[in-house]
Amino acid sequence: MIPTPEPPHSLPTELQPYLRELLRRTRAVCGPHLVGVLAVGSLALKDYRHGRSDIDLTIVVEPSLSGAALRELADALVHPQLRCPAAGLELVVYAEDFADHPSGEAGYLLDLNTGPLLPNKASFDPARSPDFWYVIDRAIAHQNGLSLFGRPAREVIAAPERRDVLAAVRASVVEHGGGEGHLADNRVLNGCRAVVFCRTGRWVAKRGAARDIAAAEGAFRPLVEAAVHSFERPRASADPLPTAEVQAFLAWVRERVDETARTRGDAP
Incomplete structure (x- = not known):
């Protein structure tokens, strides 16, 4: 019997027992059809x-994995059947022949x-x-994905075309x-990350992006710093932010995305 792989030591210690059990259950359901986690x-x-934060995972399987197995996997991983220690689990399964293009x-x-702070939802129809969100997640997975099982991220997840990524960001x-x-706070920090991506072509952590935007854009510095302060608290204790200021910031972010698409010839 092949032992279940250990989560990388770089992952938070409070998540490792959960991830170890999640890998065990995933391998038990998917068997030889499992390509990567x-x-x-x-x-x-x-x-x-x-x-x-949520635990965000991407699973790649062979296209021959049955629909019944996918439903079994959802049942095996749903909270509290498998108690999630984080705010939530956001898990997406792709077929190998889709993910590598x-x-x-x-x-x-x-x-x-699923999870303590997420309503349980299992969707099997991408048209709905x-x-x-999935395009952005795959772009991040290709650049930074950390393999828990199987081949490295860049070998199983293709980077979406830049045109598609910019459309997704917008x-x-x-x-x-x-x-x-x-x-x-999450709306503001995701906006910061979007602008940093437009400027550098790289995905960075939300708080790192916020530091860059606060340093470069003095007009938005108080809002961005307030968003970071709120983000460092539990979700239930998040600070309210001025609605008009958040809307103005996101309008500015949208202009930066559109400008990037026009300048680089990626506008839809």
């Missing part, structure tokens, strides 16, 4: 905050959200979800502008 999001960008579509086989900023379902 990657930590993405704040874990890959080394900005995980316990009590605030650039795409601007959602394209998942399973999208599972907006594409942009769509995410527009959604954040609506405000529903997102804490104000």
Whole structure:
């Protein structure tokens, strides 16, 4: 019997028993169809905050894995069946033949959200979800994904085309502008990360991006610093931020994204 791999020691110690059990259950359900398990999001960008951050994972499987197995996997990993120690688990499963080609579509086989602070949701139909979050997540996974099982991230997740990434970033900023379902601090920090990506072509941690924007854009420094201060607290204790200032900042972010797309010939 092949032992379940240990999570990398670079991951937070408070998550390692959970990730070890999650890997064991995933391997038990998927068997030889399992291609890879990657930590993405704040874990890959080394900005995980316990009590605030989600655990973001990407799983790649052979296309022959059955729908019944996908449902079994969702049942095996749902909280509290498997108690999530973080704010939540956001897990996406892709078929190998989709993941290893650039795409601007959602394209998942399973999208599972679960955990103490996330409502349980298991979707098996990518047509019911907006594409942009998945495009951004795969772009981050290709650049920074941390392999928990299987081959390195760059070998199993293709980088989406830059045109598709910029369209996804713009769509995410527009959604954040609506405000529903997102804490104000997270909307501001995601905006910072979007601008840093436009300027550098690299994905960085939210708080690192916030430091860069606060240093470069004095007009927004108080708002960005307030967002960082709030982000460092648990979700339930997040600070309110001035709505008008958040909206003005996100409008500025959207202009930077559009400007980047026009300048580099990536405008849709």
